[in-house]
Amino acid sequence: METKPASRADQMGYTLIEILMSMLIVGIMVTGLVSGFMQTHKQAEWSAYSLAAQSLAMQPLEQARGAKWDQYATPPVDQLWNTNFPSTSNILDIPISGTNIVYATNRINVRWVTTNPPLKEISVETTWRFMNRGVFTNTAVTYRAPDQ
Numbered sequence: 001m002e003t004k005p006a007s008r009a010d011q012m013g014y015t016l017i018e019i020l021m022s023m024l025i026v027g028i029m030v031t032g033l034v035s036g037f038m039q040t041h042k043q044a045e046w047s048a049y050s051l052a053a054q055s056l057a058m059q060p061l062e063q064a065r066g067a068k069w070d071q072y073a074t075p076p077v078d079q080l081w082n083t084n085f086p087s088t089s090n091i092l093d094i095p096i097s098g099t100n101i102v103y104a105t106n107r108i109n110v111r112w113v114t115t116n117p118p119l120k121e122i123s124v125e126t127t128w129r130f131m132n133r134g135v136f137t138n139t140a141v142t143y144r145a146p147d148q
Contacts, residue, residue: 042131049130050138052092053104057126057140060085060108064122069146071118080120080144082110092128104128113143120144 014022067079085108092102105127113119123141130136 046130046133048094049092049102049128050136052094053126053128053136053138054140055093056090056104056106057124057138060088060106060124061122061140061142064108064110064144065142069120069144071146080110080122082108085110102128102130118146 064080064085067084068077069080070077087105087107089103089105092104094100094102107125107127109123109125111121111123113121121141121143123139126138126140127135128138
């Protein structure tokens with residue numbers, strides 16, 4: 001028995017199973033790309049919030065660096081007290097559209113490290129919320145000696 005070579009019409013086109021498998025593979029790839037994009041977007045947005053909170057934490061730190069502390073003046077001047085730096089709530093400096101206003105709270109703590117030589121630690125904790133993922137805290141710390 002002699003077999004005929006397949007005609008050109010028999011070789012053209014794909015089977016239904018080949019089409020379904022290729023659509024499945026493309027669907028898996030698109031799902032992976034979209035979920036990767038969404039995760040990257042959330043991480044970039046969280047980074048923007050964190051950077052804005054760190055910037056907010058640096059503001060009272062700079063005020064504390066500029067405060068007058070002269071122990072040789074008459075009378076001695078020390079503006080580095082916790083009462084001079086109350087806790088504050090501010091809006092994070094992020095692009096705002098609609099209702100995505102995010103408030104952050106700065107808590108400033110000034111404590112003595114040593115009295116001889118005089119040295120104080122100034123720490124600022126900024127707490128803020130990100131979506132429904134909880135509360136995050138940025139901390140900035142510096143040390144300060146009296147004016148010379």
